[in-house]
Amino acid sequence: MNTQLTSLTKIRRKVTFSLAQTGVFLLVIGMLMPVIYMLIMSFKTSAEIAESPLGLPSQLYLGNYIKTLESMNYISSVMNSLGITLSVTVLVAFLGALAAYPLARKTGRFSRWFIMLVALGLATPSFVNITPVYVIFRELGLLDTYLGIIIVFTALNLPFAVFFYTGFIAAIPRELDEAAMLDNCSEWQIFWHVIRPLLRPATATLSLFVMLMVWNDFIYPLLLLTDKSKFTVMIEVYRFVGNRNIEPDMLFPAAVLGSLPLLALFVVFQKRILAGVTAGAVK
Amino acid sequence: MKIKSIYLFTLPALLVMLIFYLYPIALSFKMSFTDFTGVGIANDVGWKNYDRIFSRQRYLDAIQITFTFSFIVVIIQNLIGLFFAALLFKMPTIRNFCRAALFTPSMMSFVIVGYVWQFIYSPYNGGLNSLLGSIGLESLQHTWLGDPSTALFAITATHIWMFVGYSCAIFLAGFANIPADIQEAGRLDGASAWQRFRYLELPLLAPSITINIVLSTIGTLKTFELPFIMTGGGPVGSTRTLSLEIMQNLFGQYKFGFAGALSIVMLIVIIFIVFFLNRFLKNKEDNL
Numbered sequence: 001m002n003t004q005l006t007s008l009t010k011i012r013r014k015v016t017f018s019l020a021q022t023g024v025f026l027l028v029i030g031m032l033m034p035v036i037y038m039l040i041m042s043f044k045t046s047a048e049i050a051e052s053p054l055g056l057p058s059q060l061y062l063g064n065y066i067k068t069l070e071s072m073n074y075i076s077s078v079m080n081s082l083g084i085t086l087s088v089t090v091l092v093a094f095l096g097a098l099a100a101y102p103l104a105r106k107t108g109r110f111s112r113w114f115i116m117l118v119a120l121g122l123a124t125p126s127f128v129n130i131t132p133v134y135v136i137f138r139e140l141g142l143l144d145t146y147l148g149i150i151i152v153f154t155a156l157n158l159p160f161a162v163f164f165y166t167g168f169i170a171a172i173p174r175e176l177d178e179a180a181m182l183d184n185c186s187e188w189q190i191f192w193h194v195i196r197p198l199l200r201p202a203t204a205t206l207s208l209f210v211m212l213m214v215w216n217d218f219i220y221p222l223l224l225l226t227d228k229s230k231f232t233v234m235i236e237v238y239r240f241v242g243n244r245n246i247e248p249d250m251l252f253p254a255a256v257l258g259s260l261p262l263l264a265l266f267v268v269f270q271k272r273i274l275a276g277v278t279a280g281a282v283k
Numbered sequence: 284m285k286i287k288s289i290y291l292f293t294l295p296a297l298l299v300m301l302i303f304y305l306y307p308i309a310l311s312f313k314m315s316f317t318d319f320t321g322v323g324i325a326n327d328v329g330w331k332n333y334d335r336i337f338s339r340q341r342y343l344d345a346i347q348i349t350f351t352f353s354f355i356v357v358i359i360q361n362l363i364g365l366f367f368a369a370l371l372f373k374m375p376t377i378r379n380f381c382r383a384a385l386f387t388p389s390m391m392s393f394v395i396v397g398y399v400w401q402f403i404y405s406p407y408n409g410g411l412n413s414l415l416g417s418i419g420l421e422s423l424q425h426t427w428l429g430d431p432s433t434a435l436f437a438i439t440a441t442h443i444w445m446f447v448g449y450s451c452a453i454f455l456a457g458f459a460n461i462p463a464d465i466q467e468a469g470r471l472d473g474a475s476a477w478q479r480f481r482y483l484e485l486p487l488l489a490p491s492i493t494i495n496i497v498l499s500t501i502g503t504l505k506t507f508e509l510p511f512i513m514t515g516g517g518p519v520g521s522t523r524t525l526s527l528e529i530m531q532n533l534f535g536q537y538k539f540g541f542a543g544a545l546s547i548v549m550l551i552v553i554i555f556i557v558f559f560l561n562r563f564l565k566n567k568e569d570n571l
Contacts, residue, residue: 028381053413099296125505128546132307155303216392278456
């Protein structure tokens with residue numbers, strides 16, 4: 001009797017749990033609806049959008065995409081974003097790791113000040129440095145150049161990179177440095193031959209964040225780039241959609257095309273990206 | 284004095300920090316006391332720019348709108364994120380999928396999210412009104428972004444939607460850090476689910492609460508892109524945040540001096556709030 005009762009409660013608990021689980025799952029799908037909506041809308045004809053705003057498309061209509069790709073400089077803006085991302089990643093990784101090495105190893109007053117400076121950099125909103133950067137770049141002729149935008153993005157990503165690498169290097173045992181020191185390695189040699197190879201996984205994660213930032217940032221390229229051929233993806237999307245007074249048959253394909261590379265990246269590198277996001281959160 | 288050569292490694296990064304952070308902040312500060320317009324001579328105007336910010340309703344409104352936006356987002360985004368994390372933590376089968384699904388919007392750019400939601404809120408065939416219509420709630424249909432009383436909340440909802448997954452991921456990492464034997468002990472002592480959450484899990488989640496609140500506060504106080512894309516600050520200035528005001532002064536009217544004053548005010552506000560928030564939350568962490 002008693003065992004029957006406990007097995008009944010067990011079953012009831014199981015049912016309640018799977019009901020709750022289904023509920024949570026549906027809620028999450030509900031949260032994803034705007035993304036699904038964006039995808040569905042991009043395949044609907046203008047007539048379908050007008051007649052059944054929430055309905056599914058009757059067929060996989062690609063006309064919107066063809067029209068959008070014809071009038072948007074999609075491929076060239078993707079190339080620009082990729083090229084800028086690659087250059088910025090190399091620069092940020094090198095400068096960030098180089099600065100992080102002493103900060104992780106020496107905890108003197110200098111290191112504490114430097115970390116404070118980096119924290120200030122992390123909290124500074126773009127608007128504070130945007131005017132001075134604009135003025136300096138105008139003097140130096142860096143407005144509307146790839147070099148200028150690469151320098152700016154490097155500077156914007158650097159505080160995060162220094163933070164990120166400092167934590168990572170601090171976890172590398174000092175014994176490795178000391179062993180190399182006994183072999184008469186210089187500090188540079190230790191950094192380059194001992195530390196740097198160990199930073200590969202950190203650099204891989206960092207590069208994803210740089211990619212995310214370069215891809216999605218909007219303010220700096222909006223102000224610094226005026227030449228159409230140099231536009232990054234987001235500026236291209238902004239100019240393209242903004243000039244059309246949101247015609248949905250062009251808006252949604254442009255939105256999908258603009259997000260696609262990053263969403264693909266997320267699907268492939270999900271674990272790494274989520275680990276990077278939460279790395280600082282739990283000590 | 285002998286400087287250890289290892290510190291030379293920080294030199295390039297130090298230069299970047301000086302040129303792109305410290306110097307610009309100093310220059311903004313200097314410009315904020317002038318009527319500089321980007322070209323020509325800057326005349327010294329003393330505290331006039333700051334005086335203007337704190338005496339005109341327009342700028343006080345911008346500050347208030349920024350705070351309202353920030354406050355609502357920080358509270359609701361983190362509550363929803365915590366809600367999902369607390370449930371998903373106990374549901375390993377669907378946990379990873381749901382965490383990734385919730386996180387997806389924060390991988391998208393503000394520009395795209397802004398445009399997509401602008402259409403969702405649109406009175407002409409927009410997703411939200413169509414949805415309300417199809418479930419018989421026509422009475423709730425609304426020009427969401429066109430009405431000054433709802434525009435700010437509509438943008439707030441979009442921002443929350445975008446970053447709930449971010450909060451949730453951080454909270455989940457916090458949950459994963461709670462030792463299994465603590466959970467077990469709670470269960471054996473016959474604590475209810477709520478009691479376990481309140482007295483066992485919540486105190487151990489404190490560091491992730493701090494991180495989440497600080498990150499979302501910084502992120503929302505400088506919010507610019509969503510109002511810029513979705514409403515341009517309107518209708519009648521109801522979504523004109525501080526950063527939108529700065530950008531309009533800067534690149535609409537070339538009032539570099541005044542924009543400098545606004546950005547200095549903003550920087551001080553952010554540093555001040557983040558500093559005290561951090562200190563307050565760290566204190567709380569010990570007392571939870």
